[in-house]
Amino acid sequence: MTTTADSQLTESHLDADRSGADRIDAQQIEAGRRAHEVDRAHVFHSWQAQGPFDPMTVIDAEGSYVWDGEGRKLLDMSSQLVNTNIGHQHPAVVAAIQEQAGRLCTIAPQHVNDARSEAARLIAERTPGDLDHVFFTNGGADANEHAIRMARLHTGRTKVLSAYRSYHGGTQLAVNVTGDPRRFANDCSAEGIVHFMPAYPYRSYFNSTSEAEETQRALAHLEDMITLEGPGNIAALILETVPGTAGIYAPPAGYLAGVRELTAKYGIVFIADEVMAGFGRTGRWFALDHWDVTPDLITFAKGVNSGYVPLGGVAISEAIFETFRDRAYPGGLTYSGHPLACAAAVATITAMEDEGMIANADRLGEDIIGPALREMAQRHPSVGDVRGLGAFWAVELVKDRTTKEPLAAYGGSSPEMNEVIAALKAEGVLPFANFNRIHVVPPLNTPDEDVRFGLAALDRALDVADRYVTEQIRHA
Known part of the structure; x- marks a missing residue:
């Protein structure tokens, strides 16, 4: 379910800047493609079956954003592996x-x-x-x-x-x-x-x-x-x-x-x-x-x-x-x-x-992330639980709120979760996902408007998850 405010926020971000056209040139994209070829020939990646793995190339990063191998600008709501607490290239x-x-x-x-x-x-x-x-x-x-x-x-x-x-x-x-x-x-x-x-x-x-x-x-x-x-x-x-x-x-x-x-x-x-x-x-x-x-x-x-x-x-x-x-x-x-x-x-x-980043993280959780996620939970039957503090939140996705059947099994993923993740990336957001959860973990100094943009994208992606909720819950 998308609100008018969500639509306005999307339009403000899906402009020419979002494509990366103002920052990334053809030479950088070609260098990224070459890096991807060499990676697949020589790099052994962690936690992966090496054959089918097709990693995303990152050719630039600044603040709360990264630019992928095609020059697309993505809001980094993952803080990579929840470690770039002050964002990129401070x-x-x-x-x-x-x-x-x-x-x-x-x-x-x-x-x-x-x-x-x-x-x-x-x-x-x-x-x-x-x-x-x-x-x-x-x-x-x-x-x-x-x-x-x-x-x-x-x-x-x-x-x-x-x-x-x-x-x-x-x-x-x-x-x-x-x-x-x-x-x-x-x-x-x-x-x-x-x-x-x-x-x-x-x-x-x-x-x-x-x-x-x-x-x-x-x-x-x-x-x-x-x-x-x-x-x-x-x-x-x-x-x-x-x-x-x-x-x-x-x-x-x-x-x-x-x-x-x-x-x-x-x-x-x-x-x-x-x-x-x-x-x-x-x-x-x-x-x-x-x-x-x-x-x-x-x-x-x-x-x-x-x-x-x-x-x-x-x-x-x-x-x-x-x-x-x-x-x-x-x-x-x-x-x-x-x-x-x-x-x-x-x-x-x-x-x-x-720069007051610790207090800002606390404020983001109290005033923006927490309230937005709790409101989403009221509207999306696929949300079993939201929890967190500061800039450290999880959205647990389920097929059935009564049984708490997860959208992806413990220890694995699922086509349904992959669709949700793909929907977020299509919106220009790089998410952190694990099993049946989406984690909302932006850098601590992410501007409020960018956090709201990421949350609005998540709201729309949850429409995808809602399609897989059982009829019992959908009509409860």
């Missing part, structure tokens, strides 16, 4: 990388470099409690691997608890810790991982009828798991504060505090995975700040420097830091605290602060 960050490259491109991690020192200081200023020490990695997966290693060495225990419907990275330990189908082909019982059911109100594993019930029952289940696995065997519990690709389902009130209490009770290291939710995505520096919970370790990546140069890390509490004060930590990386990556982080954090 001039202050580009300049910082250039300046750093001009004076010190790289240096071994055993030496001090000023970019790393300042990045660590800025991060420590924003972490809760006494998490004042930072170990830098190349990304989120190895941040989680090192956090688990620290927890095991700190406790002398081995097992790690992790939630189903989670994602923690693609390296060997991280993908085993992951609780979504991407781990299946790589599952290795020798890694010492035990999965538990998360608090997930929309698809409650505990038959809960309220958030309060979900919190109580999910915590009771978690304590049962700790008891049955043996508290003295469990080194760590790792949990995405707000799961990202697993569904953007924020924890119900009291759940994170309860997890913190249980881990403290049994001497288990609590690792908060903030790789996707951190650095402003939820309208706070860390998603943890919404619930006033302090873990033992925080892992981060993505938004720390908007993905301009690969960077991740672990923020470490004083107690765990003390374990390694006089004992060597057996781990490291050649590129730990790389100067280019850390210079990008300093510039990104500074730009977020100076």
Whole structure:
């Protein structure tokens, strides 16, 4: 169902500029085509069957937009992999990388470099409690691997608890810790991982009828798991504060505090995975700040420097830091605290602060994205649930609201979902989709009119999804 306002908004965006004609020339398009040919000849892509894969070429990007291989301008409502938190080609960050490259491109991690020192200081200023020490990695997966290693060495225990419907990275330990189908082909019982059911109100594993019930029952289940696995065997519990690709389902009130209490009770290291939710995505520096919970370790990546140069890390509490004060930590990386990556982080954090991006993300969620999605849910029978905060939202699509039958099966896609995604791209929007969900995750500084344009395009794309709703729901 398209409103008059939607139509007007579409007309204002579907002008000559939308074609990219003012920016992209024939030479760039030809270079993109050549790049695509070489890619298909030589590049092995992640998470793909290589033969049928036909990736989209990106030949330019700026702010909240990318230009594809045909020169089409697309609103990036995916923030790529929910990491370009400050958008593409932010001039202050580009300049910082250039300046750093001009004076010190790289240096071994055993030496001090000023970019790393300042990045660590800025991060420590924003972490809760006494998490004042930072170990830098190349990304989120190895941040989680090192956090688990620290927890095991700190406790002398081995097992790690992790939630189903989670994602923690693609390296060997991280993908085993992951609780979504991407781990299946790589599952290795020798890694010492035990999965538990998360608090997930929309698809409650505990038959809960309220958030309060979900919190109580999910915590009771978690304590049962700790008891049955043996508290003295469990080194760590790792949990995405707000799961990202697993569904953007924020924890119900009291759940994170309860997890913190249980881990403290049994001497288990609590690792908060903030790789996707951190650095402003939820309208706070860390998603943890919404619930006033302090873990033992925080892992981060993505938004720390908007993905301009690969960077991740672990923020470490004083107690765990003390374990390694006089004992060597057996781990490291050649590129730990790389100067280019850390210079990008300093510039990104500074730009977020100076330009009020964290508050803006909160406002976008409260005033624009949340209200628009909730209103769509009232009109579109294909919408089973909308949820989120800040610039971090999910629209869960179903064929039947009563049974909650998803528009695509867990762990896969479907022709119906592919049609919805194609409809969004045809409207000039690059979406983030996973299983039966469309995620609304624009850069934190996306102009209001562009966010509204993306939401209007989603509204029209949901007309496609509505066609696949059962008659029972359609006429309810």
